Amino acid sequence: MTQDNVEPIEVDVVIDGGWIVTVDPERRIFRDGFVAIDGTKIVAVGQRADLAHQYRGRRTVDGRNKVTIPGMSNGHRHLLCCAKGAMPEGGTTLQALRSFIYPSFSRLTEEDMHTYALHATAEMIRFGTTSFQEPGCNHLEAVLEAIAASGMRCRTGPWTWDQAGSAGDADLPNWLRFTAPEAVKRLEWGVETVRKFNNPRIRDAVTIEGVGTCSDELTVAAANLAVEADSLMVLHKSTSEREVALEQQAFGHRPIEHMHKIGALNDRVFMNHVTSVADWEVRLIADSGARISKNPSTALKLAKGTTQFGKWPELLAAGVPVMLGTDAENCSNHQDITRAIYLAALLPRDARQDPNAVSAEQAVEMGTINGSRALGWDDVVGGIEVGKEADITIFEAEDFDWRPLHNPIANLVYGATGHSVHTVLIAGEVVLDNKQLTRVDEQSLREEVEAIDRRVLKEIGIDPVPAWPVL
Numbered sequence: 001m002t003q004d005n006v007e008p009i010e011v012d013v014v015i016d017g018g019w020i021v022t023v024d025p026e027r028r029i030f031r032d033g034f035v036a037i038d039g040t041k042i043v044a045v046g047q048r049a050d051l052a053h054q055y056r057g058r059r060t061v062d063g064r065n066k067v068t069i070p071g072m073s074n075g076h077r078h079l080l081c082c083a084k085g086a087m088p089e090g091g092t093t094l095q096a097l098r099s100f101i102y103p104s105f106s107r108l109t110e111e112d113m114h115t116y117a118l119h120a121t122a123e124m125i126r127f128g129t130t131s132f133q134e135p136g137c138n139h140l141e142a143v144l145e146a147i148a149a150s151g152m153r154c155r156t157g158p159w160t161w162d163q164a165g166s167a168g169d170a171d172l173p174n175w176l177r178f179t180a181p182e183a184v185k186r187l188e189w190g191v192e193t194v195r196k197f198n199n200p201r202i203r204d205a206v207t208i209e210g211v212g213t214c215s216d217e218l219t220v221a222a223a224n225l226a227v228e229a230d231s232l233m234v235l236h237k238s239t240s241e242r243e244v245a246l247e248q249q250a251f252g253h254r255p256i257e258h259m260h261k262i263g264a265l266n267d268r269v270f271m272n273h274v275t276s277v278a279d280w281e282v283r284l285i286a287d288s289g290a291r292i293s294k295n296p297s298t299a300l301k302l303a304k305g306t307t308q309f310g311k312w313p314e315l316l317a318a319g320v321p322v323m324l325g326t327d328a329e330n331c332s333n334h335q336d337i338t339r340a341i342y343l344a345a346l347l348p349r350d351a352r353q354d355p356n357a358v359s360a361e362q363a364v365e366m367g368t369i370n371g372s373r374a375l376g377w378d379d380v381v382g383g384i385e386v387g388k389e390a391d392i393t394i395f396e397a398e399d400f401d402w403r404p405l406h407n408p409i410a411n412l413v414y415g416a417t418g419h420s421v422h423t424v425l426i427a428g429e430v431v432l433d434n435k436q437l438t439r440v441d442e443q444s445l446r447e448e449v450e451a452i453d454r455r456v457l458k459e460i461g462i463d464p465v466p467a468w469p470v471l
C-alpha cells in the first residue's frame, strides 16, 4: 500500500504548520511543524511533511505565521485580589502588605473571590498561561469553582498564617487569625477539600503566608504535611534584604538558613520570590530539592533587590527548578509571563555585566518546562511531546514584535509580549481562540471586578488618584 492510500487518522485538533518550539528533552524546534492532539493528549509531533497526511483534525488550527510553544506557567498568582493600580506608591514590601494588600484581602466575600478568581484566570489565559500556583486564597470552595470554570491547571490551598512570625503582628488585620494548631487543621482541611473537589486540572497545596507571619511551629508542621500528603508546601520566603534583617535579628539566621535549621526545607517546599540568597543558601536549596518561583516584575516594582541578591545564575547552575511568576495585581500590574521571561534573561546579565549570565533558552525554560517541574505537574504536562497533555500556547507572528523571524527563541524572549498570543489549549481544549476567551465573557467580568474594587477601596479608605491633578 502506498502512503497516499492510507486513510488519515481522525483526531480532535491538529496544529498545521509554522514554528513548533517543543521544549522536549532534545529541545527540538520544527520550522514547518505539525502537532496532533486527541482527547487531552498529544499523539504526534514532528515535521509537517511527515505528519500532515497521517492525521485529520476535527478542528484545524492554522499554525502558519505563528509560533507554537508549550503553555506557559505562572509560579505565583494570587486569586485573593486587590484593586489594580490603587496601591499607594512608594511602599516597601512589608508596608505595602500591611497598609493596603492585607486590608483589601480581608474585605472580600465569597462572591467577590469567585469573581476575582474568574477574572484573574481569564487574564492569565489571554496572555498565554496554562498553569499556575495560587499561594493561598480565602473561600476556597468558591475559588475551586472559578478555577474549574476557567479550565486552567492550578495548585491551590487556603490562606493560612498564625501571625506569630519574625515580623510581629503589628498592623496585621484581625482576619483569619489562627493559632498554630488551628492553622495546621486548616491546611489539612484545604488538602482534603481540593481532593474532594476532584477536578483533574486542580491539585492541592499546603499554603502558608510566610514573610515573617508564621511561627516555626506552623512552618515545620506545614513542611511535614506536604511530605505526608504528597503535596507542595507553598510560602513567601526571603523576599527582601529587610526580611533577612528581621530574621537575623529574631533567630540569628538568614530566612532559608533558618528553614533548614528548623527542619522545614525539603523537596516538597515551593518558595516564592527568594530575592535575597547567600551562596551557602543556594546549596541548601539545591540539596533539599526545594522549588522556587522568581517573580521579577514584582521584585523590581517593590525594590526587593533581586538583581543584586537573587543569585539567579547560581540557582540555575545548581539545578534548582526555578520558574517565573507575576504575583498579585499591584505587585506586578500585569500577568504576562513573556514579560517575566524577558526580565529573567536580562536582569542577571546587567547585574553581573555578563551577557551569558542567563541564556535566552534558560529563560524560556523558566517560563515553560521548569513550571511543570516546580509545580509537580511533570507527570502530566511538560514540553510538546507525545503522551503529554496538550497545554499549548500559539503566538501570532505577523507584527513587528515577531518580524523579521529567523530565530523564534530570540523573538520570544526579547521582542514579544503576551498580546500576540493567538490561541491557547489546556488539556487539548481551546480556551483562547483568535484572542477571544472561549469560556468567559470578558467585558461583564471586567465591570463586576471594577465594582468590587470600588467598594473595597471605599471600605479601606483609599482614593486611587495619580500624583498629578485629575480634572
Ligand SMILES: [Zn+2]
Residues within 6 Å of the ligand: 076, 078, 135, 236, 272, 327, 328
Ligand atoms: Zn505573593
